[in-house]
Amino acid sequence: MKTRIHPALIAFSVFTFVFLIGPLIIIIGTAVSDTTFLTFPPQGFSMRWFANIFEVSAFPRTMVTSFTLAVLATTLSLMVGVPAAYALARFRIELPKFLANVFVLPILVPEIVLGFSLLKSVATGVGASIWTSLLIGHALLVLPYCVRVVGASLNSFDFSVEEAAVSLGCPRWKAFFVVVLPNIRAGVIAAFILAFITSINDVSVSIFLTGPGISTLPIQLLAHMEQFFDPTIAAVSVLLMGVTVAVMTVVEWTLGLTFLTK
Amino acid sequence: MTVSLTLAHVSAHYGSTQVLEDLSLDVGEGELVSLLGASGCGKTTTLRLVAGFLRPTAGTISLGARNITGVAAHARNIGLVFQTYALFPHLSVLDNVAFGLRQRGMGTAERHGKAHEMIERVGLTGLADRYPSNLSGGQRQRVALARALVIEPPLLMFDEPLSNLDAKLRVDMRVEIRRMQRAAGTTALYVTHDQEEAFSISDRVAIMHRGRIMQLDAPEVLYSRPANAFVADFVGFGNMIPLEVAGEDDTRVIARMAGGATLSLPKADFSVPGRNFVLAARPEGLGVSQGGAGIPATLGLRTYLGRAYQYRCTTDVGEVIANGPLSDPLEPGSNVTLVPQPDQCCLLPAETA
Numbered sequence: 001m002k003t004r005i006h007p008a009l010i011a012f013s014v015f016t017f018v019f020l021i022g023p024l025i026i027i028i029g030t031a032v033s034d035t036t037f038l039t040f041p042p043q044g045f046s047m048r049w050f051a052n053i054f055e056v057s058a059f060p061r062t063m064v065t066s067f068t069l070a071v072l073a074t075t076l077s078l079m080v081g082v083p084a085a086y087a088l089a090r091f092r093i094e095l096p097k098f099l100a101n102v103f104v105l106p107i108l109v110p111e112i113v114l115g116f117s118l119l120k121s122v123a124t125g126v127g128a129s130i131w132t133s134l135l136i137g138h139a140l141l142v143l144p145y146c147v148r149v150v151g152a153s154l155n156s157f158d159f160s161v162e163e164a165a166v167s168l169g170c171p172r173w174k175a176f177f178v179v180v181l182p183n184i185r186a187g188v189i190a191a192f193i194l195a196f197i198t199s200i201n202d203v204s205v206s207i208f209l210t211g212p213g214i215s216t217l218p219i220q221l222l223a224h225m226e227q228f229f230d231p232t233i234a235a236v237s238v239l240l241m242g243v244t245v246a247v248m249t250v251v252e253w254t255l256g257l258t259f260l261t262k
Numbered sequence: 263m264t265v266s267l268t269l270a271h272v273s274a275h276y277g278s279t280q281v282l283e284d285l286s287l288d289v290g291e292g293e294l295v296s297l298l299g300a301s302g303c304g305k306t307t308t309l310r311l312v313a314g315f316l317r318p319t320a321g322t323i324s325l326g327a328r329n330i331t332g333v334a335a336h337a338r339n340i341g342l343v344f345q346t347y348a349l350f351p352h353l354s355v356l357d358n359v360a361f362g363l364r365q366r367g368m369g370t371a372e373r374h375g376k377a378h379e380m381i382e383r384v385g386l387t388g389l390a391d392r393y394p395s396n397l398s399g400g401q402r403q404r405v406a407l408a409r410a411l412v413i414e415p416p417l418l419m420f421d422e423p424l425s426n427l428d429a430k431l432r433v434d435m436r437v438e439i440r441r442m443q444r445a446a447g448t449t450a451l452y453v454t455h456d457q458e459e460a461f462s463i464s465d466r467v468a469i470m471h472r473g474r475i476m477q478l479d480a481p482e483v484l485y486s487r488p489a490n491a492f493v494a495d496f497v498g499f500g501n502m503i504p505l506e507v508a509g510e511d512d513t514r515v516i517a518r519m520a521g522g523a524t525l526s527l528p529k530a531d532f533s534v535p536g537r538n539f540v541l542a543a544r545p546e547g548l549g550v551s552q553g554g555a556g557i558p559a560t561l562g563l564r565t566y567l568g569r570a571y572q573y574r575c576t577t578d579v580g581e582v583i584a585n586g587p588l589s590d591p592l593e594p595g596s597n598v599t600l601v602p603q604p605d606q607c608c609l610l611p612a613e614t615a
């Protein structure tokens with residue numbers, strides 16, 4: 001017997017796709033428009049707005065900043081988040097319950113509040129440099145993703161495997177690296193990607209912490225849009241989309257995307 | 263190398279709850295001792311103490327003459343087989359088995375040689391390159407066994423190693439575990455909640471209850487001469503009938519039960535442990551007879567067991583379960599006497615009941 005799919009479900013799926021993919025198509029159209037303002041459908045065809053990205057020096061500069069920041073913040077966050085997730089999963093019974101929630105707080109607090117409080121405490125309070133503030137801010141912002149995603153793969157990890165390694169003569173600290181880490185690899189990579197994307201896209205936290213001479217790409221996009229409102233913004237967006245697709249393709253080839261949903 | 267294991271007056275706590283209380287246990291060189299008991303009685307906790315994953319709050323643990331109470335888990339050199347197998351999912355069978363040798367700094371060629379040899383010995387020839395996810399439950403258990411044996415530990419410990427296998431395989435595997443343990447001459451501590459499994463492969467069995475050992479003896483002794491009511495009940499002496507000595511002569515003891523009926527116990531068959539004692543009887547240890555001396559009873563519900571009929575009987579000491587012959591089915595309501603059969607009964611001191 002053929003399974004019948006309810007027409008409403010088909011309609012719903014189509015709508016979802018239109019709303020998900022539609023804006024992306026519009027942005028691509030806008031980016032290649034041969035006009036000095038944002039418009040869709042595109043009028044004419046030109047790649048000059050892509051070239052323009054590299055003529056406005058702030059774009060390449062903030063791209064490098066955003067990329068470096070995302071890599072460093074994510075790495076820092078994983079260095080804290082992986083051990084935290086490990087402890088939370090390993091000693092679930094012994095540890096107080098609220099502890100698990102502490103690491104998710106940054107996700108519950110509105111980002112704008114997080115940004116503002118960091119400005120007060122880290123930037124103006126302690127007087128940390130803009131770079132340091134941004135790094136701490138982004139690391140905190142992505143910490144919940146690291147703890148949760150790594151935690152999810154640790155929850156399905158049988159800790160007797162670790163004890164088996166110890167019983168075979170492997171010291172505890174070493175067992176973490178040779179037995180635990182290889183088995184939560186997918187979770188760590190997924191956490192890295194999620195955290196990286198979150199950091200690259202962030203506006204609310206960054207807007208409080210960026211300052212003279214140092215900005216991130218999304219902040220620069222906002223600033224540019226306020227002044228020019230030309231298709232450069234669309235071109236940058238398309239470029240970002242391209243990078244994302246490239247990353248995901250590589251991930252799909254090497255790991256399979258399903259681990260993201262696992 | 264083979265060595266004895268001794269636990270002396272060991273207590274263990276999780277937080278403030280006491281899980282083991284003053285537990286003492288010894289396993290002789292090359293001996294296999296089982297810990298047998300219901301879930302939650304502290305069997306795994308005992309293994310974890312010996313393995314070093316948990317520290318006792320009192321008492322000492324020794325391997326041979328060496329006190330290992332404070333030794334780190336990775337330095338104890340004890341082979342462990344887990345209920346969940348706990349194989350390394352990211353390593354092949356070969357690397358799983360060779361893991362312990364690698365930790366000991368053995369070179370690749372020698373390590374692989376030994377691992378291959380062990381893989382053959384547990385009957386997994388040809389599967390060295392497989393990953394654990396591509397093995398059946400029985401095969402995984404064999405890898406776990408090979409992995410623990412290859413380091414030639416002086417002590418092997420098993421935590422319900424067969425409980426995830428199906429019934430047929432369970433019997434085959436336990437015979438094989440016993441054979442390999444014997445061949446290697448390794449001292450072994452084995453945990454199970456399955457009485458048949460424990461009795462069939464052990465030299466001695468410790469019956470545990472609420473963090474204490476109720477009796478540690480050879481299976482034959484446990485089965486025929488339980489030391490207390492808990493063990494008696496555990497090994498199938500379902501009926502407990504309190505008695506009091508009322509008189510005796512050269513050949514017999516006369517015992518009185520509640521309600522006034524008396525039993526005559528021949529001294530040749532029964533040794534009475536005190537003035538007040540308990541007659542523990544298996545259902546097949548109470549012969550259903552019409553008339554004669556014995557425990558007066560009224561038959562209740564009859565069930566068919568295949569080898570016998572089983573009756574729920576009402577007596578002056580409450581409900582008693584007795585088996586009667588297939589040749590002679592009796593109707594509920596019949597008045598009968600139940601006659602204790604010496605080989606299916608035992609007498610216990612009253613204070614243990």
Ligand SMILES: Nc1ncnc2c1ncn2[C@@H]1O[C@H](COP(=O)(O)OP(=O)(O)O)[C@@H](O)[C@H]1O
Nearest residue numbers: 093276281299300301302303304305306307308
């Ligand atoms: N990590 C733990 N924290 C607190 N209590 C525990 C822990 N592990 C076991 N227990 C308790 O200790 C008792 C003995 O457990 P265990 O040794 O695992 O029993 P068994 O292996 O005989 O089933 C049980 O009541 C169990 O609930």
Ligand SMILES: [Mg+2]
Nearest residue numbers: 302305306307
């Ligand atoms: Mg257990």
